[in-house]
Amino acid sequence: MTVRIGLGGIWQETNTFAVEPTTLADFRRYQFFEGPELVASLRGTGTELGGAIDAARQRSAYPVGLFFGAALPSGMVRARAFESMLRRLAALTRARLPLDGLVLSLHGAMVVDGHPDPEAEIVTTLRAVVGDIPIAATLDYHANVGATLPEVTDILVGYRTYPHVDMAERGAEAMEAVLRLLRPPWRGRRPARHLERLPLLTVPPAQEDVAEPMRSILAAAERIRAEPGVWAASALPGFAYAESGRLGFAVYLAAETHAVARARELAAHVWRERDAFSAPLAGPAEAVAEVAGARGRRPTVLVDVADNVGGGSPGDGTALLHALAQAGVAGAIAVIWDPAAVAAAHAGSADRIDLWVGGHSDPAMGPPFRASGPVRRFDSVSYLRTGSYMRGQRVEMGRVAVIETPIGAIVLTENRVVPFDDDHLRAVGLEPRGARVIVAKGAIAWKAAFAGYAARTLYVRTPGYCPAALDQLDYRSRPAPLYPLERDPAWESAVAARLTSGNRP
Numbered sequence: 001m002t003v004r005i006g007l008g009g010i011w012q013e014t015n016t017f018a019v020e021p022t023t024l025a026d027f028r029r030y031q032f033f034e035g036p037e038l039v040a041s042l043r044g045t046g047t048e049l050g051g052a053i054d055a056a057r058q059r060s061a062y063p064v065g066l067f068f069g070a071a072l073p074s075g076m077v078r079a080r081a082f083e084s085m086l087r088r089l090a091a092l093t094r095a096r097l098p099l100d101g102l103v104l105s106l107h108g109a110m111v112v113d114g115h116p117d118p119e120a121e122i123v124t125t126l127r128a129v130v131g132d133i134p135i136a137a138t139l140d141y142h143a144n145v146g147a148t149l150p151e152v153t154d155i156l157v158g159y160r161t162y163p164h165v166d167m168a169e170r171g172a173e174a175m176e177a178v179l180r181l182l183r184p185p186w187r188g189r190r191p192a193r194h195l196e197r198l199p200l201l202t203v204p205p206a207q208e209d210v211a212e213p214m215r216s217i218l219a220a221a222e223r224i225r226a227e228p229g230v231w232a233a234s235a236l237p238g239f240a241y242a243e244s245g246r247l248g249f250a251v252y253l254a255a256e257t258h259a260v261a262r263a264r265e266l267a268a269h270v271w272r273e274r275d276a277f278s279a280p281l282a283g284p285a286e287a288v289a290e291v292a293g294a295r296g297r298r299p300t301v302l303v304d305v306a307d308n309v310g311g312g313s314p315g316d317g318t319a320l321l322h323a324l325a326q327a328g329v330a331g332a333i334a335v336i337w338d339p340a341a342v343a344a345a346h347a348g349s350a351d352r353i354d355l356w357v358g359g360h361s362d363p364a365m366g367p368p369f370r371a372s373g374p375v376r377r378f379d380s381v382s383y384l385r386t387g388s389y390m391r392g393q394r395v396e397m398g399r400v401a402v403i404e405t406p407i408g409a410i411v412l413t414e415n416r417v418v419p420f421d422d423d424h425l426r427a428v429g430l431e432p433r434g435a436r437v438i439v440a441k442g443a444i445a446w447k448a449a450f451a452g453y454a455a456r457t458l459y460v461r462t463p464g465y466c467p468a469a470l471d472q473l474d475y476r477s478r479p480a481p482l483y484p485l486e487r488d489p490a491w492e493s494a495v496a497a498r499l500t501s502g503n504r505p
């Protein structure tokens with residue numbers, strides 16, 4: 001008899017410092033699938049549910065599309081948006097019963113007005129619908145995991161890469177765990193799970209997977225995963241800009257024995273390395289001066305760290321445009337989210353244009369930059385990702401205007417665009433390999449697009465909602481103490497340890 005595994009989720013990394021709230025329209029605009037359309041749209045893609053669908057098919061299980069909604073990172077999610085999606089997910093789950101298991105794609109750093117732990121709430125809501133069947137969920141590397149989620153799920157599988165290029169593999173792993181829990185001797189049981197939370201905040205530029213200290217932490221997790229009886233071992237650095245009671249680094253273990261000891265061993269490794277999470281940045285003028293004085297190989301990637309679109313910053317910061325202009329550097333490519341400037345550019349038909357761009361979302365992102373030069377206009381640009389990040393996913397850029405200014409090409413977009421692929425530049429006729437400078441509005445994830453051919457990288461201190469210096473943020477309700485905001489919290493006593501039994505209640 002073919003087993004039926006339901007697939008769904010609600011997915012967002014929320015930046016609670018971002019001004020614009022995340023609405024239902026933001027989910028509809030990015031990823032929004034229900035029923036059979038979910039399976040048809042995501043199969044074969046490099047996404048969590050895509051990997052889960054393909055794994056189910058390979059093992060003769062039937063993937064049942066429920067509901068999946070994802071939004072680009074932005075401000076606090078409106079309660080109404082979350083509630084309506086959760087109602088839809090629960091209703092579609094009820095309509096597709098009987099189900100033998102669930103695989104959910106959850107980010108883990110969503111923050112919803114009035115819902116203190118939305119990911120745990122998704123699972124408990126669905127648990128009430130499906131009853132005693134295995135539920136697995138995938139989590140982003142930037143998940144801020146609370147104590148409830150490990151209890152209410154059978155297994156959690158966190159990404160192990162940053163840039164995140166292992167989503168499909170983790171989705172497949174979650175599916176395999178659910179199928180294994182349906183067979184003897186596991187039917188009706190589950191491994192012990194343990195979550196170890198550390199009073200530690202780290203920033204994205206210090207979390208790269210191939211750089212220390214994460215390289216050795218991920219290697220330690222890998223060694224634990226290779227031990228007999230271990231189902232999952234995740235080191236999740238978390239997302240410092242999603243303020244909630246769940247803020248901080250977490251270590252998760254699912255194992256048949258010694259889950260607590262193994263989790264604490266991995267957490268102790270993280271804690272020993274707490275001073276190694278540093279991110280040295282250059283000022284904009286200093287970074288651009290280095291580009292101006294450099295010869296030879298290109299491109300140089302100027303990393304606009306705080307205006308990280310994939311971390312919830314708007315993507316209209318102009319600091320690097322001004323610095324490039326002041327230094328007289330040409331040959332750059334920069335993407336700026338500016339729907340009003342796109343509309344103004346499309347309102348006329350002149351070959352050349354002259355208008356203010358960027359810096360409109362918040363005075364902190366400005367001042368606007370004067371962009372003058374030949375313009376090319378594009379109506380509703382849409383492309384498929386072909387790189388290592390979410391391969392096969394369709395992205396809508398909206399209308400676009402490309403202005404060839406003295407500093408280089410400024411790409412104005414109607415929708416916010418994340419630099420996780422270089423397809424978005426080729427979609428508007430630009431070749432990033434030949435550029436002298438690429439302005440990347442991100443911390444590490446842009447490497448999935450440009451690292452293969454970037455000759456040099458400079459991390460720049462810019463304005464935005466993802467600053468590398470955490471003391472620039474006005475936290476209001478975070479847990480305390482948290483290192484490094486408080487100098488020496490005691491992890492041994494501060495941790496809320498959780499051990500859950502081997503049997504599903």
Ligand SMILES: [Zn+2]
Pocket residue numbers: 013140141142164
């Ligand atoms: Zn992430």
